[in-house]
Amino acid sequence: MIGQVLGHCRVQAKIGEGGMGIVYRAFDEVLQRDVAVKVVKKDARLGSSGSQNLLQEARASSSLSHPNICTIHDVGETEGELYIVMELVEGKSLHEMCRDIGLPPETVIRCGVQIAGALVRAHDRGIIHRDLKTSNIVVTSDGLVKVLDFGLAKQVGDRDASFEGPTRSFETMQTSSTFSGTLAYMCPEVLRGEAADYRSDLWALGIVLYEAASGHRPFDGRTGFELSSAIMREMPKPLGPPVPPGLWAIIQRCLSKEPVQRYQRAGEVLAALEAIQGATVFAAATSAERSEPQTLVLHSVRHARVRRGDYLLLVGTTKGAFILRSNINRSRWEVGGPYFHGHAVYALAYDDRAGQHRLWASTQSFWGTTLRSSEDFGRIWTNPQEATIRFPADTGLSLKNIWQISLGRPDEPDVLYCGVEPAALFESHDAGETWSFVRGLFDHPHRPRWVPGNGGLALHTIVLDPADKHCMYVAISSGGVYRTNDGGRTWSAKNRGIRAMFMVGKYPEFGQCVHKIVMHPARPERLFLQNHWGLYRSDDSGENWKDIANGVPSDFGFAMVAHPRNPACVYIVPVESDQFRCSCDGRLRVYRTRNGGASWEPLARGLPQKQAYETVLRDAMTMDSLDPAGIYFGTRSGQLFGSRDEGRTWNKILEGLPAIVCVRSAFIEDGFGHSIAAPRIAPQAPSPSRKSRTPSHSRRKKR
Amino acid sequence: MPATFHIPGPLREFTGGRASVPIAQSPPNLAEALSALWKLYPGLRDRIVTEQGQVREHVNIFIGDEDVRYTGGLTSRVSAESNISIVPAISGG
Numbered sequence: 001m002i003g004q005v006l007g008h009c010r011v012q013a014k015i016g017e018g019g020m021g022i023v024y025r026a027f028d029e030v031l032q033r034d035v036a037v038k039v040v041k042k043d044a045r046l047g048s049s050g051s052q053n054l055l056q057e058a059r060a061s062s063s064l065s066h067p068n069i070c071t072i073h074d075v076g077e078t079e080g081e082l083y084i085v086m087e088l089v090e091g092k093s094l095h096e097m098c099r100d101i102g103l104p105p106e107t108v109i110r111c112g113v114q115i116a117g118a119l120v121r122a123h124d125r126g127i128i129h130r131d132l133k134t135s136n137i138v139v140t141s142d143g144l145v146k147v148l149d150f151g152l153a154k155q156v157g158d159r160d161a162s163f164e165g166p167t168r169s170f171e172t173m174q175t176s177s178t179f180s181g182t183l184a185y186m187c188p189e190v191l192r193g194e195a196a197d198y199r200s201d202l203w204a205l206g207i208v209l210y211e212a213a214s215g216h217r218p219f220d221g222r223t224g225f226e227l228s229s230a231i232m233r234e235m236p237k238p239l240g241p242p243v244p245p246g247l248w249a250i251i252q253r254c255l256s257k258e259p260v261q262r263y264q265r266a267g268e269v270l271a272a273l274e275a276i277q278g279a280t281v282f283a284a285a286t287s288a289e290r291s292e293p294q295t296l297v298l299h300s301v302r303h304a305r306v307r308r309g310d311y312l313l314l315v316g317t318t319k320g321a322f323i324l325r326s327n328i329n330r331s332r333w334e335v336g337g338p339y340f341h342g343h344a345v346y347a348l349a350y351d352d353r354a355g356q357h358r359l360w361a362s363t364q365s366f367w368g369t370t371l372r373s374s375e376d377f378g379r380i381w382t383n384p385q386e387a388t389i390r391f392p393a394d395t396g397l398s399l400k401n402i403w404q405i406s407l408g409r410p411d412e413p414d415v416l417y418c419g420v421e422p423a424a425l426f427e428s429h430d431a432g433e434t435w436s437f438v439r440g441l442f443d444h445p446h447r448p449r450w451v452p453g454n455g456g457l458a459l460h461t462i463v464l465d466p467a468d469k470h471c472m473y474v475a476i477s478s479g480g481v482y483r484t485n486d487g488g489r490t491w492s493a494k495n496r497g498i499r500a501m502f503m504v505g506k507y508p509e510f511g512q513c514v515h516k517i518v519m520h521p522a523r524p525e526r527l528f529l530q531n532h533w534g535l536y537r538s539d540d541s542g543e544n545w546k547d548i549a550n551g552v553p554s555d556f557g558f559a560m561v562a563h564p565r566n567p568a569c570v571y572i573v574p575v576e577s578d579q580f581r582c583s584c585d586g587r588l589r590v591y592r593t594r595n596g597g598a599s600w601e602p603l604a605r606g607l608p609q610k611q612a613y614e615t616v617l618r619d620a621m622t623m624d625s626l627d628p629a630g631i632y633f634g635t636r637s638g639q640l641f642g643s644r645d646e647g648r649t650w651n652k653i654l655e656g657l658p659a660i661v662c663v664r665s666a667f668i669e670d671g672f673g674h675s676i677a678a679p680r681i682a683p684q685a686p687s688p689s690r691k692s693r694t695p696s697h698s699r700r701k702k703r
Numbered sequence: 704m705p706a707t708f709h710i711p712g713p714l715r716e717f718t719g720g721r722a723s724v725p726i727a728q729s730p731p732n733l734a735e736a737l738s739a740l741w742k743l744y745p746g747l748r749d750r751i752v753t754e755q756g757q758v759r760e761h762v763n764i765f766i767g768d769e770d771v772r773y774t775g776g777l778t779s780r781v782s783a784e785s786n787i788s789i790v791p792a793i794s795g796g
Contacts, residue, residue: 366760366761366792367714367751367762368753370749385749386745386746386748386749387749390754391754393754393755398754398755398757
């Protein structure tokens with residue numbers, strides 16, 4: 001055969017032999033490429049009609065074009081020699097790779113995804129493999145999986161009633177005396193004499209995954225009878241660590257004895273494998289430790305592909321953070337995450353000052369609280385060896401949580417602030433490298449008499465006066481509002497007129513449970529305040545507060561945001577009471593005032609109005625500075641809502657998240673180092689014009 | 704045989720993936736054994752103890768099978784062959 005020409009392929013060397021035929025390396029002299037040519041064995045079982053059927057089947061399979069399917073280029077018959085010209089795949093078979101010991105779970109999943117992808121394509125074209133096995137799957141040196149011999153089994157198999165199987169790999173099966181080949185991949189219904197269908201391939205995929213993960217096939221027998229009995233009756237031996245439970249569950253379902261109990265489509269297996277792919281394994285057992293019971297957790301993180309010009313929502317939950325990406329139209333969202341599995345993320349911020357693109361997050365778990373940052377939108381997060389925010393030894397206190405990350409003023413790009421629990425303020429003047437404890441606030445004589453609210457004793461809000469570099473406000477629950485006019489050296493309580501319903505004297509100097517304060521940057525002497533019972537406005541930098549709960553269903557609530565342009569416009573989400581911290585009457589409604597609190601209007605179009613007992617926590621609402629402005633909020637039940645038209649209409653963006661505790665928005669400027677302008681969104685225009693309407697866009701980001 | 708720390712999965716990113724860390728010195732008590740551990744892997748310290756040096760509320764440390772909360776805390780005696788396990792407590796929700 002060497003040197004012969006089959007079609008337009010010159011045969012060069014024998015590279016394998018199997019039950020179905022001999023495989024040669026050949027050179028296609030017309031298309032000038034290396035190929036593999038399989039010359040089908042002349043076999044009594046393959047009569048002339050069988051040859052024709054095989055040719056027909058090979059032609060059908062040649063229509064399959066998929067990166068994980070070995071392409072069939074041509075089929076033909078010359079002088080009684082039936083041959084199939086196919087893509088030359090160089091690599092190792094999965095059978096060789098996993099022999100005896102199995103492959104690491106990540107490799108098994110990575111291969112499984114590619115095999116399932118190949119099956120999806122073939123099944124969509126009506127082609128069943130019928131002979132999927134580890135020796136028919138080749139992995140190239142760069143990890144690309146190629147499934148061989150698609151569809152070729154059918155005709156041979158139909159004529160072969162024995163259990164020796166329709167084909168044997170050209171790499172392994174050499175004799176017909178062993179049953180270790182194809183029979184081991186045959187599903188129970190085919191052994192019962194029923195026809196193979198797509199689900200037979202999914203059974204075989206289960207065997208392939210089992211073998212790849214463990215190095216052994218799930219069913220064994222010394223004879224064909226024993227093996228087929230095992231396939232039909234026995235349950236596979238469970239695979240424990242290092243095989244993650246998610247992968248074992250997928251294998252088990254593929255190996256359901258009844259086809260109706262398996263996945264019904266290859267796409268379902270593909271989706272299941274993808275869901276556990278890209279996973280990080282922790283607490284994985286090393287071989288030396290396998291004697292101990294191990295917890296093995298496999299979690300996957302998807303990354304949103306953030307580009308300049310994108311719009312982001314940063315969502316912190318009690319169990320991790322998510323990054324949602326959209327374009328400026330904000331109608332479709334790609335969800336990245338979860339980041340920081342199992343950690344509560346109470347504070348998030350996006351810092352775009354001085355041309356940077358940095359995300360900040362606080363993470364809290366029983367391993368402590370850490371401030372972390374990412375410069376590539378979440379792919380890599382810092383995880384400092386030593387906690388950067390720490391209480392000095394003489395305080396005797398230790399950090400419980402970081403509730404707020406605030407950026408300094410735009411012209412101080414290295415300045416950052418953190419509000420923490422127990423209530424204290426930290427500041428950084430080197431872009432978060434090091435942090436110092438704001439001693440002036442801690443030393444305030446009121447501090448020992450601040451008491452924890454329901455969420456702990458937290459300094460949760462930091463508001464900077466954009467006009468006065470020495471002036472800033474903090475809000476403490478329960479302590480009240482404090483203001484400094486000397487850059488933090490001294491502080492004074494600013495709570496005159498604010499109620500404290502839980503105290504005997506209802507209007508104390510301090511001790512109020514303030515839930516949120518907001519300031520409009522264009523009018524820094526005006527502040528709005530959502531209290532633990534009470535809505536207030538101050539027009540004199542917090543010296544006096546006036547009750548503005550005019551026409552709201554409840555003046556209890558947590559979240560409050562200010563409109564980016566209208567200093568008389570503020571949004572809140574009232575909840576019924578401190579006893580029942582849920583939206584009033586089961587109707588989720590945002591309330592807005594556009595006249596400084598003289599009246600409030602409900603904004604409910606698109607929000608659930610029946611049995612919606614929701615809570616929006618203090619940092620779970622945010623507003624951007626686009627025009628019209630977008631407003632977004634998350635609920636304790638894990639639903640995320642958004643409005644692109646300043647609250648007139650709402651859409652549910654996402655549901656099913658853990659309890660949402662923080663929502664922030666970010667517009668990723670597409671220039672370099674320029675301050676972000678707020679694009680005005682024309683109602684019908686897909687691409688925004690970039691009018692600079694807001695002088696300090698980045699100030700809005702830090703809310 | 705040196706005393707050996709057993710590191711839980713979530714903290715192995717600070718030990719280069721090592722599940723067990725032997726301490727070459729022979730520390731007399733847990734506080735000194737932990738100090739030796741921090742010297743080898745500084746990232747572990749702030750995850751296991753607070754900035755005030757107290758073992759975090761939901762982190763348990765066992766010497767052998769004994770929870771050190773009942774054997775003297777950081778003053779618990781450590782012997783050359785002690786197996787010291789750091790185990791996250793039942794927690795979460």
